[in-house]
Amino acid sequence: MAIFCRAETKILVQGITGRDGGFHSKSMLDYGTNIVAGVTPGRGGQTFESKVPIFDNVADAVAETGAEASVIFVPPAGAAGAVFEAAAAGCKLVVCITEGVPTIDMVKIMPYLEERGVRLVGPNCPGFINPGQKAKLGIMPGNIVAPGPVGLISRSGTLTYEVVDALTKAGLGQTTCLGIGGDPVIGTNFMEALMAFHADKETKALVMIGEIGGDAEERAADYIKSNMNIPVVSFIAGRTAPPGKRMGHAGAIVTGGTGTAADKKAALEAAGIPVADRPVDVVPLLKEIWKEAP
Amino acid sequence: MAIFCRAETKILVQGITGRDGGFHSKSMLDYGTNIVAGVTPGRGGQTFESKVPIFDNVADAVAETGAEASVIFVPPAGAAGAVFEAAAAGCKLVVCITEGVPTIDMVKIMPYLEERGVRLVGPNCPGFINPGQKAKLGIMPGNIVAPGPVGLISRSGTLTYEVVDALTKAGLGQTTCLGIGGDPVIGTNFMEALMAFHADKETKALVMIGEIGGDAEERAADYIKSNMNIPVVSFIAGRTAPPGKRMGHAGAIVTGGTGTAADKKAALEAAGIPVADRPVDVVPLLKEIWKEAP
């Protein structure tokens, strides 16, 4: 059934009339996503692509359309405010695509979301796509995915597409492809995503795309070892990254000897999770350990 | 049974070694109050009056003694912090005696208390005394009260004593005498105190000592009219107070023609609550409408 979102989940887009918001909303609609409303202050009463009603604020959009989830394409200065607004209006799922959100803003949001039981994905992430549900919340290219039994979690964007593309071309479709983002403070983290996939009956195998920095992969390895029994393979980016240098993502930095690709590989392999040397090796590695692969 | 506190409720005092805290803690103990702990940072391990153990912080005091309620005698700069500490440590009742607490500090505390279901009385209040339970949380003089069926709510201190003294001398003992304080933002307000008395089976009559400013008395009048059927009498201080001048209590100010003693008297009388012209008239007024008075 995939995670986080079903075909019938009613979705709204904050910042639907912006340059990026408009472009990706159209792409989401084209994919078949159930977008019921858009929000842009001052544009209430208009429509997007002649069909999606636009509202001045999320509360109005939720009241009128029953939207349950929001995808945010609002510039960094307003992104945290947009998450607050979505949560305040009752959305239980918020996907924040925006790159460059101040970290303290995310810290301040977290208890608000916890108080209300709201799941946040992102910020600074590609969002996710559920091919079997025709639901795309974010910017993942719809043309490289296919329905199937593989779940995919990643901390990055285009590297994910690379692997998803390879899976699809090898006939391994996906339940959900999820990019959680590379910022230091994010909503749904690696572990929480893992638990969601664990709870999803249709996900029969898992691919994890990690990168240097933090210890999310090590924690995931522990969890998988103790709790899960579906095949899992991994790839870790950043083997050649020098310590102390931030590799684009605010979170991708090796500090004090921790968070190296070698650490992560060791932890994963100790948990019985093969780690691919190259992105292209993910598919054969998965087929090798997954006897029932389609 | 009186409100907020029973004889066996375990009480701690924050600021027990201070000048005021020490004086009043001794007075509470002398009255028979079940003080199980005191808190003063740096004095942990000592004892107060050779019997009450002192702790460095409230968490330790609660862990060691099972204290459930706290009375705070901490200077204004630290008073709000002391309330946070008591609530964080699990106290469900906090009585803050301190005068001069910044109002914004109280505003910031409120959601923290609401999240944890903590009742606050005060700040800037005399606290309360339950004569039948031998429980005194605050600074009300124990020698002027007596056990009995009258509940008393007041926004002030010494004026309350004046009336309590008269009640006791007239043979009208009290379930609880409560001073909620005169600050603009307080924990338990007039209405909440009223509801607590309403729920107390032993309180057979009620005296309300109000004063100018705000509309607590008007709201109380509405509540009593719709919900309560025990005899209630009132006194309102500040008939001669000029508008726009603050009469000591930060809350006692007549603004824009609202909050006058005349307004309050009218509202109370419209709800069937007699309002005494002089403090000394409270007792005969109460006896007049309370046929079953002891």
Add this chain to the structure above:
Amino acid sequence: MNIHEYQAKEIFRAAGLNVPPGRVAATVSEAEALAEEYGLPVMVKCQVLTGGRGKAGGVKFCDSMDDVRTHAGNILGMDIKGHTVHKVLVTPAETIAEEFYVGMLVDRNSRRVLLMCSAEGGVEIEQVAKDNPDAILKYPIDPRYGLMDHEAMTIAMKMTTDVKKARQLAYGMQRLYVAFTHADASLAEINPYIFTDEGVGKAIDAKMNLDDNALFRHSDFEALRDLDEEDASERAAREADLSFVKLDGNVGCLVNGAGLAMATMDLVAYYGGMPANFLDIGGSSNPDKVVNALDIILRDPNVEVILFNIFGGITRCDDVAKGIIAATERMDIKVPIVVRLTGTNEAEARELLAETDLVPAATMDEAVQKALASVGK
């Protein structure tokens, strides 16, 4: 503590509100120099701690330097509701296309800072509140999260449908909240928040009251206190940490506790007299405090009798009696003093007083009646 418009504007400006430039002048020539600096037209605005300054003729538009001279000259020294104008604010005059009211106060019912907003700006908000309460939108702010973007924007969009103006207004509300909480205000108002013909939002008037209880953490605010505005006896009371309000009668009241002090005033009136003051002496039996309180009350030549009403409570009455006796011995007091002391050690106290000229009383009522009798009522 109330502060002047120009002081409130400094605080608003520091918090990021768009406030036009402006400085105060104490003389006509200073006002002229400022007008030269800003360029005409300017506004000349009296700086006194009372409302209705415009109606009283204390706020003037100046199109020429002659205007500046004339108006500054008229306004400086003017009396407005008992306040003498010592300073005028000179600030560029703005074109006003639209006016809004934005205010905040601590609301006792919600126990939160309450945002108030109205499209009927520039007029007395108390009047709007009376005539058309629905025209004022009220919104309590969650202190954990502050005034969130969407809250401010939703409220602003109810004030104006122009989204560019709404964004400025929303930002203004958020900055006002920052100013309010950082300064520990009890009231902050922008009336009006205007939009110029070019659509630029500005706070062109400002009002702020500061929480006296929080002054201890704002050492810089003491400099904002305008000693010219304060009555000498009220200042002395503040400095002696006494709560005091001067009234018009002849019975000087010294009471412990604000509620009892008010009730004592009421009782004086009940028996046909007139209280000379409100004074809460607190719980202390310190003779110094009693001396200070007596000193302040006796500055008022109308006072013909002194009435102490003390409910001992926790404080021991004999201690208080000693304080009163010590104080009266240190001062040369020509008016009769009635003392009512009740509570702990009341008997001992009465014994002490018996050896003095002080007039003892057992109850509030008796004390008030004796005081009034001594002035022939």
Add this chain to the structure above:
Amino acid sequence: MNIHEYQAKEIFRAAGLNVPPGRVAATVSEAEALAEEYGLPVMVKCQVLTGGRGKAGGVKFCDSMDDVRTHAGNILGMDIKGHTVHKVLVTPAETIAEEFYVGMLVDRNSRRVLLMCSAEGGVEIEQVAKDNPDAILKYPIDPRYGLMDHEAMTIAMKMTTDVKKARQLAYGMQRLYVAFTHADASLAEINPYIFTDEGVGKAIDAKMNLDDNALFRHSDFEALRDLDEEDASERAAREADLSFVKLDGNVGCLVNGAGLAMATMDLVAYYGGMPANFLDIGGSSNPDKVVNALDIILRDPNVEVILFNIFGGITRCDDVAKGIIAATERMDIKVPIVVRLTGTNEAEARELLAETDLVPAATMDEAVQKALASVGK
């Protein structure tokens, strides 16, 4: 963005921390003048954006003006881990009775600001973390309420049993949190927070990293950026809004997306080559951005081949191809360029590239292998 000790100290001081006075000198005579002003003894401390300044000889105690001249002279111009010292901080030397470590960072696991505190101050905290992790107390701060009094005090009392010192330390933590959140820091450290022989607590060293994502709301912080400390190509990348890190190899990499960029570097290494850089060009197909990126990479004389690895995804590959072609036409590039473009409109893109000298590749692996082949690997 990392800032210098003296800049962090300014921020700490403004937030209410007790920081001794101190200013920077760029010459020996300036350092002498400051030492005269503060009085001996003073510390002369190199201001470079790297750790281990003391070990490198960049921090000196000066008991005499001769010391000041000698040490300032030695330190100014000194090279510390590749950083040239342009400025020294001159500050009064303090007597040190006790040293503590107080730090804060944004913690990804708790998603909160994490307070770190240790009684082992004055030494490298990374070393303490490794050798004796229990010596560092860690406490996540609730952003709704900040670091509450009792939280700070309870932690401080675990550091010292002297309640007067604990109060200062607790207050220091609270002020550090205010500094941290107001400045949008990602890291703030006081190491050491000392107590003098007289028991006065002071922050005598300071470190702060600011969140690049939040610089837009701190226009004043741009002035804190030390352009001397920044590599020219890294500065150009920052100004062009590109994420760039210089490395030691000869394969210049232009990739869209940070994860794919790292994976590309890794793949270069996998096939036996060495990447010259990390560069995330983002999602744009704007030729200007491609020009800027190429310009930055080609500043490095080691670069012998350029490797584009673009996964079109939402961006159309033909758009990106046009951007690359336009950019290469505007520049005179002497090294081979391998281009791998995949995703939407991949075929059209390949057609466009067919008419150029650019070397096309269908996959990451093919692209890396072709790039390495062109440099003889």
